[in-house]
Structure formats: structure tokens, C-alpha cells
Amino acid sequence: MMSILSTGVKNELCYHNEMKHKAVQNRPDAARAGKRSMRRATTFRLEPRLQRGLELLSDVRKAPLNRLVNEAVDKYLDDQAASVEADLEDTLQRIKAYRTADPDFEGAMAAFADAEADRVAEDPVEGRTTRARRPARRLVRELIRG
Numbered sequence: 001m002m003s004i005l006s007t008g009v010k011n012e013l014c015y016h017n018e019m020k021h022k023a024v025q026n027r028p029d030a031a032r033a034g035k036r037s038m039r040r041a042t043t044f045r046l047e048p049r050l051q052r053g054l055e056l057l058s059d060v061r062k063a064p065l066n067r068l069v070n071e072a073v074d075k076y077l078d079d080q081a082a083s084v085e086a087d088l089e090d091t092l093q094r095i096k097a098y099r100t101a102d103p104d105f106e107g108a109m110a111a112f113a114d115a116e117a118d119r120v121a122e123d124p125v126e127g128r129t130t131r132a133r134r135p136a137r138r139l140v141r142e143l144i145r146g
Contacts, residue, residue, distance in 0.1 A: 054068055054069065
């Protein structure tokens with residue numbers, strides 16, 4: 001147990017030293033140095049089977065868990081970004097085609113007006129006007145005059 005733990009700690013230290021060395025080599029000029037984003041610790045809860053799989057892969061590849069998780073998240077983000085981008089491009093193409101077919105939405109407005117006209121008899125919001133009968137008119141006048 002102690003050798004596995006010490007191997008894991010060694011791997012983690014080696015990884016961090018490697019990352020530190022790369023950061024120094026790729027350091028931006030002094031004007032932009034303050035704008036660099038720093039890595040930060042983040043906590044996630046993994047399913048036990050995923051945790052065991054990561055630990056096994058870490059032992060086999062002799063790579064720290066942190067590196068494996070970063071690689072996995074990086075690949076996942078690339079895949080998802082490509083998928084979302086494709087969906088958005090498809091949606092944009094359909095919208096452009098629709099706007100080209102009816103640039104002023106005249107067809108859509110005509111279809112809406114036709115639908116409203118066809119359903120006017122069934123519309124509960126539509127009111128009906130009736131003429132007031134003379135006794136009602138007389139009663140209103142009496143109420144107003146007092």
C-alpha cells in the first residue's frame with residue numbers, strides 16, 4: 001500500500017513539475033503575464049466504478065489521476081463543442097432558407113390571418129354586438145338622471 005501511495009505521489013509531483021516547467025517556457029510577455037489564468041482545485045463526485053477505472057488506468061499508464069481527468073474532460077469538451085456547432089450550423093441554415101423563401105414574412109402573416117378568419121366563429125374571445133332595447137335604454141337614462 002505504501003509503495004502504491006508513494007508512486008502516486010511521485011507521479012503527481014512529476015506531473016506538477018512538468019506543468020510548471022511548461023508554464024515557464026510558454027510564459028507570455030510581461031505585459032500579459034498578469035492576465036494568465038491559473039489552475040485551481042475543483043471537487044467532483046464520481047461514481048465508484050468511474051473512480052476505480054481511473055485508479056486502474058492511472059496505475060497502468062503510470063499517470064496521475066489529475067492528468068487523466070484533464071485529458072478526459074478536454075476530449076469530452078472537444079466532442080460536445082463539435083456536436084453543438086454542427087447543430088447550430090444546421091439551425092442557422094434552416095433559418096436562412098426560411099427567411100430567403102419569405103423575406104418579409106408575408107406568407108406567415110397571410111397564413112395567420114386566414115387561420116384567424118377561419119376560426120372566428122369558434123373563438124370565445126370574440127364578442128357579439130346586440131342592440132339595446134328601449135326599456136333598457138330608458139332605465140339607464142333614469143339611473144343617470146337620478
